[in-house]
Amino acid sequence: MNRYRGFFVLALIIIIAPIIFPDSYFVTVVGVTIALNALVAVGLNLLMGYTGQISLGHAAFFGIGAYSSGLLTTMFSWNPWFALLMGLLVTWLVAEIIARPILRLKGHYLAMATLGFGIIINILMVQPTHITGGPDGLSDIPVLNILGWDIDSDIRWYIVANGALLLGVWLALNLINSRIGLALRAVHGSEVGAQMMGVDIERIKIRIFVVSALFAAFAGSLFAHQQAFISPDSFSFHFSIELVVMVVLGGMASNYGPIFGAAVLTMLPETLVVFEDYEVLILGAIMMGIMIFLPQGLWVGLSQKIKPLFLNKATSSVESVGG
Amino acid sequence: MKRSLKALVAGFALLCSVNVAQAADIKIGTFLAVTGPASFLGDPELKTLQMYVDKINSEGGVIGKKLKLIHYDTGANPKKAVNFAKRLIKKDRVDVIVGASTSGTTMAVIPIVQKAKIPFISMAGSVKIIEPVKKWVFKTPHTDKMAARKIFLDMNKRGIKKVGLISGSGGFGKSGRSQVLALASEYGLTITADESYGKKDTDMTAQLSKIRATNPDAILNFGFGSGPAIVTKNVRQLGIKLPIYQSHGVASKKYIKLAGSAAEGVRLPAASLLVASKLPGSHPQKKVIQAYKSSFEAKHGPVSTFGGHAYDALYLAVEAIKRAGTVNKAKVRDEIEKTKNFLGAGGIFNMSKRDHLGLGLDAFKMLEIKNGDWSIVE
Numbered sequence: 001m002n003r004y005r006g007f008f009v010l011a012l013i014i015i016i017a018p019i020i021f022p023d024s025y026f027v028t029v030v031g032v033t034i035a036l037n038a039l040v041a042v043g044l045n046l047l048m049g050y051t052g053q054i055s056l057g058h059a060a061f062f063g064i065g066a067y068s069s070g071l072l073t074t075m076f077s078w079n080p081w082f083a084l085l086m087g088l089l090v091t092w093l094v095a096e097i098i099a100r101p102i103l104r105l106k107g108h109y110l111a112m113a114t115l116g117f118g119i120i121i122n123i124l125m126v127q128p129t130h131i132t133g134g135p136d137g138l139s140d141i142p143v144l145n146i147l148g149w150d151i152d153s154d155i156r157w158y159i160v161a162n163g164a165l166l167l168g169v170w171l172a173l174n175l176i177n178s179r180i181g182l183a184l185r186a187v188h189g190s191e192v193g194a195q196m197m198g199v200d201i202e203r204i205k206i207r208i209f210v211v212s213a214l215f216a217a218f219a220g221s222l223f224a225h226q227q228a229f230i231s232p233d234s235f236s237f238h239f240s241i242e243l244v245v246m247v248v249l250g251g252m253a254s255n256y257g258p259i260f261g262a263a264v265l266t267m268l269p270e271t272l273v274v275f276e277d278y279e280v281l282i283l284g285a286i287m288m289g290i291m292i293f294l295p296q297g298l299w300v301g302l303s304q305k306i307k308p309l310f311l312n313k314a315t316s317s318v319e320s321v322g323g
Numbered sequence: 324m325k326r327s328l329k330a331l332v333a334g335f336a337l338l339c340s341v342n343v344a345q346a347a348d349i350k351i352g353t354f355l356a357v358t359g360p361a362s363f364l365g366d367p368e369l370k371t372l373q374m375y376v377d378k379i380n381s382e383g384g385v386i387g388k389k390l391k392l393i394h395y396d397t398g399a400n401p402k403k404a405v406n407f408a409k410r411l412i413k414k415d416r417v418d419v420i421v422g423a424s425t426s427g428t429t430m431a432v433i434p435i436v437q438k439a440k441i442p443f444i445s446m447a448g449s450v451k452i453i454e455p456v457k458k459w460v461f462k463t464p465h466t467d468k469m470a471a472r473k474i475f476l477d478m479n480k481r482g483i484k485k486v487g488l489i490s491g492s493g494g495f496g497k498s499g500r501s502q503v504l505a506l507a508s509e510y511g512l513t514i515t516a517d518e519s520y521g522k523k524d525t526d527m528t529a530q531l532s533k534i535r536a537t538n539p540d541a542i543l544n545f546g547f548g549s550g551p552a553i554v555t556k557n558v559r560q561l562g563i564k565l566p567i568y569q570s571h572g573v574a575s576k577k578y579i580k581l582a583g584s585a586a587e588g589v590r591l592p593a594a595s596l597l598v599a600s601k602l603p604g605s606h607p608q609k610k611v612i613q614a615y616k617s618s619f620e621a622k623h624g625p626v627s628t629f630g631g632h633a634y635d636a637l638y639l640a641v642e643a644i645k646r647a648g649t650v651n652k653a654k655v656r657d658e659i660e661k662t663k664n665f666l667g668a669g670g671i672f673n674m675s676k677r678d679h680l681g682l683g684l685d686a687f688k689m690l691e692i693k694n695g696d697w698s699i700v701e
Binding site: 023126127136137140154227230233234269270280 | 358400402403405409410426427430433492493494497498
């Protein structure tokens with residue numbers, strides 16, 4: 001059960017937080033935003049951290065999920081769960097189609113292509129005003145319902161969003177520890193090497209791109225119902241960058257790094273508001289500090305420094321990176 | 324792990340304990356786009372709110388209590404606006420919310436304020452905010468619908484029948500375009516062309532040539548930022564002599580500066596604030612507007628109509644609290660709805676159950692640009 005140790009600790013933190021602070025804004029409101037961001041970041045990390053492919057367009061998949069749910073439930077009165085499934089299906093198709101040509105590119109070119117894709121999807125949200133509502137957005141998205149239980153309060157959303165996050169982390173853990181996971185890391189290490197060992201690198205890159213897009217779309221659908229209103233501003237290029245920063249800041253190639261990154265990056269602006277005009281300056285300074293002193297990311301860097309103090313020395317650093 | 328957990332817990336506890344404000348204050352919450360793409364709205368709005376909250380407090384406050392302004396910066400991001408609205412309601416426990424610079428951020432928080440049953444006065448333009456009427460939501464700026472009507476009335480007066488439309492692709496331009504298309508037939512006008520341009524376009528001669536080919540009597544442009552100034556210049560560069568109409572989106576001196584001599588003769592609807600000194604002494608708003616203008620300019624430089632919307636929102640709330648004699652949310656809301664003959668910077672407000680804006684078409688003045696300055700057309 002060793003590989004799930006971190007998973008249980010995460011679950012424990014998620015369960016205990018609202019019990020200690022039952023009516024705290026930072027737990028029940030910001031906690032939901034963190035969980036949804038973290039879910040996307042965990043998916044993106046499969047692509048970035050484990051497979052070594054960058055995507056600057058993940059806000060688009062988040063947006064496709066959100067707009068599928070928003071449009072189908074408001075215009076066609078679909079059941080939100082069918083709309084969510086439809087969102088996943090659409091995302092799957094889109095990701096599958098663009099992955100083939102895009103993932104042939106490497107490095108900066110891949111970054112550029114995904115960036116372009118993200119911007120195109122954003123324009124598609126802004127332009128057809130009569131369908132998407134254009135820049136004014138889409139309102140009156142109905143409440144999500146689980147077995148007759150309306151998800152309409154902050155604490156209920158906390159449970160649903162974090163439940164989804166735990167599900168996502170569990171899936172990611174299993175994926176990484178499977179044969180596919182090993183193949184992914186081989187691709188990250190050396191594409192030629194992986195190919196020599198019999199890994200179909202093109203296929204596996206496409207698959208992981210699709211999986212990571214599905215993570216984003218799922219979070220996007222939940223986001224649409226949680227906010228009850230969506231507009232293109234929430235899925236802009238800026239959010240794609242934020243997601244990448246969450247992954248890098250938390251620490252790539254660790255399942256908990258992106259969650260930590262999402263938590264820090266969502267929480268920091270909320271807590272720094274007390275500094276008013278200096279907020280952005282301080283945020284920038286903190287980011288720079290982290291990248292200078294903990295270049296592997298906050299989670300990986302810190303856990304490497306702290307773990308030996310608590311665990312027996314036998315735990316090798318290689319394992320702590322993998323955990 | 325344990326250590327970081329402890330630190331986290333300690334951090335939480337600290338944050339939760341810091342914000343225990345004095346119970347006696349009347350708390351006014353606001354979330355504005357002070358930074359980011361809409362900072363030209365949020366910045367004067369925040370400055371106005373701060374200035375007048377200080378002023379009211381120095382004069383003894385409202386119903387014997389001091390006002391306390393709690394503000395957050397959304398950067399025009401609706402996601403942030405949602406969380407800040409919840410923060411104002413749940414954590415800061417404000418009595419009334421004024422604010423939201425953009426229509427996007429306003430629309431995003433409407434479900435929250437409706438559910439929390441807290442009075443909310445928005446400073447954003449879109450007519451969607453108050454149509455259909457939402458119980459707890461009010462707004463102060465004129466709508467694009469009113470601007471379109473005002474322009475069409477003036478066109479009728481001048482005998483213009485055919486209009487070539489060009490609009491920006493941003494939220495403001497798009498919303499204005501749909502109002503223009505919906506209302507034109509009501510005024511017996513035909514829209515001969517419907518062109519658009521992007522936010523960062525630097526040349527609109529192609530669209531304007533197309534418009535010229537459709538033979539309109541006038542050109543109407545809905546948009547803000549640098550776009551309208553470029554349109555104005557391009558029209559004159561192409562040698563088109565048709566009258567140009569702009570929307571209230573260009574109601575700042577910057578537009579005249581950017582468009583230069585091409586702006587001569589351009590007409591647009593705008594709030595009286597822009598022509599404060601040219602208003603006749605009998606104008607009911609004159610005193611309010613001049614007071615606002617001089618105190619803002621003494622402290623922060625040239626006045627814009629956007630700060631005026633914040634002034635109106637703040638005073639609508641304050642007057643309602645005064646009349647209610649309490650900060651009870653339901654009573655304050657009822658009093659805001661009962662606002663009658665309130666002299667604001669944007670116009671004279673008369674709210675009702677069916678109208679949560681309360682401005683008539685007379686709140687707009689039709690202006691013409693003459694010798695690089697505004698002049699009133701009536």
